[in-house]
Amino acid sequence: MTKNVAGELAGLELPVERGCPFAPPTAYERLREQAPINKVRLTSGGEAWWVSGHEEGRAVLADGRFSSDKRKDGFPLFTLDAATLQQLRSQPPLMLGMDGAEHSAARRPVIGEFTVRRLAALRPRIQDIVDHFIDDMLAADQRPVDLVQALSLPVPSLVICELLGVPYADHDFFQSLTTMMVSRTSLEGRRRAFAELRAYIDDLVTRKESEPGDDLFGRQIARQRQEGTLDHAGLVSLAFLLLTAGHETTANMISLGVVGLLSHPEQLALITADPGKTPMAVEELLRYFTIADGVTSRLATEDVEISGVSIQAGEGVIVSGLSANWDPAAFKDPAELDVERGARHHLAFGFGPHQCLGQNLARMELQIVFDTLFRCIPALRLAVPGGDLPFKRDAVIYGVHELPVTW
Ligand code: HEM
Numbered sequence: 192m193t194k195n196v197a198g199e200l201a202g203l204e205l206p207v208e209r210g211c212p213f214a215p216p217t218a219y220e221r222l223r224e225q226a227p228i229n230k231v232r233l234t235s236g237g238e239a240w241w242v243s244g245h246e247e248g249r250a251v252l253a254d255g256r257f258s259s260d261k262r263k264d265g266f267p268l269f270t271l272d273a274a275t276l277q278q279l280r281s282q283p284p285l286m287l288g289m290d291g292a293e294h295s296a297a298r299r300p301v302i303g304e305f306t307v308r309r310l311a312a313l314r315p316r317i318q319d320i321v322d323h324f325i326d327d328m329l330a331a332d333q334r335p336v337d338l339v340q341a342l343s344l345p346v347p348s349l350v351i352c353e354l355l356g357v358p359y360a361d362h363d364f365f366q367s368l369t370t371m372m373v374s375r376t377s378l379e380g381r382r383r384a385f386a387e388l389r390a391y392i393d394d395l396v397t398r399k400e401s402e403p404g405d406d407l408f409g410r411q412i413a414r415q416r417q418e419g420t421l422d423h424a425g426l427v428s429l430a431f432l433l434l435t436a437g438h439e440t441t442a443n444m445i446s447l448g449v450v451g452l453l454s455h456p457e458q459l460a461l462i463t464a465d466p467g468k469t470p471m472a473v474e475e476l477l478r479y480f481t482i483a484d485g486v487t488s489r490l491a492t493e494d495v496e497i498s499g500v501s502i503q504a505g506e507g508v509i510v511s512g513l514s515a516n517w518d519p520a521a522f523k524d525p526a527e528l529d530v531e532r533g534a535r536h537h538l539a540f541g542f543g544p545h546q547c548l549g550q551n552l553a554r555m556e557l558q559i560v561f562d563t564l565f566r567c568i569p570a571l572r573l574a575v576p577g578g579d580l581p582f583k584r585d586a587v588i589y590g591v592h593e594l595p596v597t598w
Pocket residue numbers: 259286287288298432433434436437438440441444482483486487488538539540541542544545546547548549550552553
């Protein structure tokens with residue numbers, strides 16, 4: 192039987208600010224209790240289906256009848272401003288916005304770079320990078336230290352340098368631009384950093400084309416040459432996608448993970464007593480904060496029925512990963528941060544064909560950071576009450592702007 196669960200439009204103007212920094216907006220729970228799929232109003236105009244249930248979220252994200260192409264009319268764009276959308280429309284699509292066979296063709300050649308086996312080779316370098324920044328923190332002559340600048344931002348930036356094969360001599364330059372790109376500097380400053388980074392990556396790809404090494408680019412270039420499909424612009428876009436998708440996300444998750452653990456000392460004690468539990472703790476922290484809520488938006492290309500709700504072709508659908516990750520049907524007592532719960536079925540990395548390509552890398556970075564930080568600085572604590580931290584309440588990627596810590 193087909194039914195439209197939302198008899199009348201549910202009152203949710205998106206995006207909604209997180210009121211309590213550790214919980215989804217209260218409106219999310221109200222909506223989920225009303226129905227796992229509701230129609231909501233968008234701040235950008237129009238309406239879309241809001242999917243709050245875990246099971247329903249997975250059903251949408253796994254269904255090829257929903258498109259990821261943000262350039263299509265009717266796509267629910269509450270996370271993008273007009274300028275970003277214009278930029279998106281003026282550039283060739285990235286894998287994130289492709290569908291079907293085109294998407295598989297873009298994703299397949301790079302999957303091998305992100306397998307657990309391939310990434311294991313990066314582990315010692317990531318450990319060195321984390322050790323280096325923690326040593327610098329310990330050597331700082333002033334406290335509190337802002338963990339965002341001291342650790343959360345530089346670690347993923349340098350890890351991406353490793354991944355892309357950025358020469359060591361360029362690391363400082365690369366890192367200062369990536370920091371500027373995601374910091375609270377003026378829009379003009381961020382635009383300049385963005386343009387400079389793009390020019391740098393373009394030049395890096397050119398250098399790699401003449402001297403391909405044994406790194407991600409080297410392997411992509413060798414394969415494309417063999418197939419006669421060398422695509423300079425495509426390689427530049429791929430590098431940029433990995434940078435933009437992997438830097439700010441991981442940085443915010445490092446910061447929030449530290450806030451979450453320091454605010455729940457009994458949970459932190461479980462992983463410091465047994466670091467074997469850190470991988471499980473990482474999954475739970477990813478679930479609990481779900482920093483990239485709502486990026487998993489889609490457009491129905493055909494009429495589809497999900498859990499009895501009839502979604503028409505041309506209608507927008509927003510899967511709220513945060514709401515799904517707090518769905519009591521999938522996670523008992525979701526408001527409890529429980530590092531032993533086994534939360535790996537969370538939707539923090541999405542689900543289905545677009546599920547995060549860099550998830551194993553992000554997991555490895557988070558595990559190394561939490562293990563090393565709390566081992567090297569066991570007395571680490573927040574330098575201000577948790578509630579006073581400057582949370583990015585209405586940002587697309589949730590996090591904190593600053594994280595003063597001391598010990
Ligand atoms: C904690 C850190 C991260 C979070 C929470 C996160 C979250 C996500 C989510 C929710 C998606 C799915 C988007 C959709 O379905 O439309 C996604 C896709 C993606 N992520 Fe991540 N991500 C993280 C780290 C990374 C890293 C480290 C990289 C690479 C260096 C990366 C690269 C990508 C790429 C390339 C896609 C697009 C995949 C595709 O379209 O097939 N991410 N990520």
